[in-house]
Amino acid sequence: MQCDAMAREGLRTLVAGRKILTTEEYREFERKYQQAKLSMSDRVAQVNTVVQSLEKNLELLCVTGVEDQLQLDVRPTLELLRNAGIRIWMLTGDKLETATSIALSSRLIPRDQAIHTFKQVSNHREVHSELSSLRKKSNPSLIITGKSLEVCLMHAEEELMELACNSPVVVCCRCTPTHKEKVVQLLREYTKKPTCAVGDGGNDVSMIQAADVGIGLVGKEGNQASLAADFSITQFSHLGRLLMWHGRNSYKRSASLSQFVMHRGLIISTMQAIFSCVNKIVAESLYPGILMIGYTTVYTMAPVFSLVWDEDVSVHTALAFPELYKDLMKGQSLSYKTFVLWILISIYQGGAIMGGTHLFSSHHVVLITFTALLLTEFIMVALTIRTWHWLMLLAEIFSVTVYFASLFLLDRYFDIDVNLQLLGSSFWKAVILVLLSCVPLVVMSIYRRRCAPPEYTKLMPSNSMFRNCLFCTNEYKYSKL
Numbered sequence: 001m002q003c004d005a006m007a008r009e010g011l012r013t014l015v016a017g018r019k020i021l022t023t024e025e026y027r028e029f030e031r032k033y034q035q036a037k038l039s040m041s042d043r044v045a046q047v048n049t050v051v052q053s054l055e056k057n058l059e060l061l062c063v064t065g066v067e068d069q070l071q072l073d074v075r076p077t078l079e080l081l082r083n084a085g086i087r088i089w090m091l092t093g094d095k096l097e098t099a100t101s102i103a104l105s106s107r108l109i110p111r112d113q114a115i116h117t118f119k120q121v122s123n124h125r126e127v128h129s130e131l132s133s134l135r136k137k138s139n140p141s142l143i144i145t146g147k148s149l150e151v152c153l154m155h156a157e158e159e160l161m162e163l164a165c166n167s168p169v170v171v172c173c174r175c176t177p178t179h180k181e182k183v184v185q186l187l188r189e190y191t192k193k194p195t196c197a198v199g200d201g202g203n204d205v206s207m208i209q210a211a212d213v214g215i216g217l218v219g220k221e222g223n224q225a226s227l228a229a230d231f232s233i234t235q236f237s238h239l240g241r242l243l244m245w246h247g248r249n250s251y252k253r254s255a256s257l258s259q260f261v262m263h264r265g266l267i268i269s270t271m272q273a274i275f276s277c278v279n280k281i282v283a284e285s286l287y288p289g290i291l292m293i294g295y296t297t298v299y300t301m302a303p304v305f306s307l308v309w310d311e312d313v314s315v316h317t318a319l320a321f322p323e324l325y326k327d328l329m330k331g332q333s334l335s336y337k338t339f340v341l342w343i344l345i346s347i348y349q350g351g352a353i354m355g356g357t358h359l360f361s362s363h364h365v366v367l368i369t370f371t372a373l374l375l376t377e378f379i380m381v382a383l384t385i386r387t388w389h390w391l392m393l394l395a396e397i398f399s400v401t402v403y404f405a406s407l408f409l410l411d412r413y414f415d416i417d418v419n420l421q422l423l424g425s426s427f428w429k430a431v432i433l434v435l436l437s438c439v440p441l442v443v444m445s446i447y448r449r450r451c452a453p454p455e456y457t458k459l460m461p462s463n464s465m466f467r468n469c470l471f472c473t474n475e476y477k478y479s480k481l
Contacts, residue, residue: 003063011098012065013098019058070102071235073236085325093203113140145172198236199214201221205224213231218232244318270346290410353376356433375434
């Protein structure tokens, strides 16, 4: 009774007992224990059976209750994650009463939320009876012990996971490391969604490694979890910033970068295809090899990769409105729609540059088209940037400077003589091609923003450096913000 009372108060209880063995009893135990350890089948179960046979008729020595205080800002962090659309499962080795108390005190389970405590089950009939009782309740939080979980997985795995995945909060207590790993694997299998496991002890290592993303907390229990994880943090409250700010930016920046790498390669491939068709499928390259290498490295690498500094909202806004992260789960930044869109853009711009070149003349094709190609790429990067960083501006200036300097250093590869008059006339022709390839896209983008502007601009201060990018669809629509 005293142990249960301390557990209901949220204390971590420990019962200490002893048993005095005679020499014969100890030798008998040692013999059975060694046989179990050497068993070739069900070794763990046999070892547990032998140990449990000894843990009977113990003399009670004491009962201890240790207060396991929550870290700072655990409650607001859990609220932040819940508002971001993240389902939270609590997997712990604590007793049922302790786990329930911690879940309530941390506001993981709201005070007004219905709770269904899964009873101890041992057979198929009891499992289905308890699952039927859970199904009748309206959206309750689920609390289940490790033993009941193991029995349910044996008899009704699919039904249990269906009901558990629909529950707002799930608390699994008395879980072993094997139970934790199994739950993470089942979540990945049934939900088909990414999972993130957060732990601070050695018993969380298997769970962390089984998840798509593992986050380890450096705590008093050691560094095993942080060493085995993908990311290591010192406070649980840092999880909100890690996901809402760094995780969100990482996804959006990776999406922009991958699309531009694809655009950069496809537009020049389109130009080469048109050049070959015009010249009767002659196996001849449009540009010399050194220009092809320079295009993907020296000329365009800095502006394209400067997108890793792009931000659409500030860190304060990202933490204040976790719904931004929730909307990101729709995958609108990187989808089949955006993939097809960038393919069409690349084909159109490559065709516009090559088609417009033949309207002028057949002379100095390399100089005119390559200049138009690079300027188009620079402008596309600039139009996609949501907020300017000084390194982005430096990357654009550096690439333009390097290109015009290379016109004098590598003039033979452009098939021209260094002539300022020639360069001037060719430059204006290239500018016309750039306008032909970019202006229609800009006009369409402005029209779309006028008709259906993205509502995330409501979160931006009027004096900010933010602005709508060219190909940002209406990713954020918050009528409630």
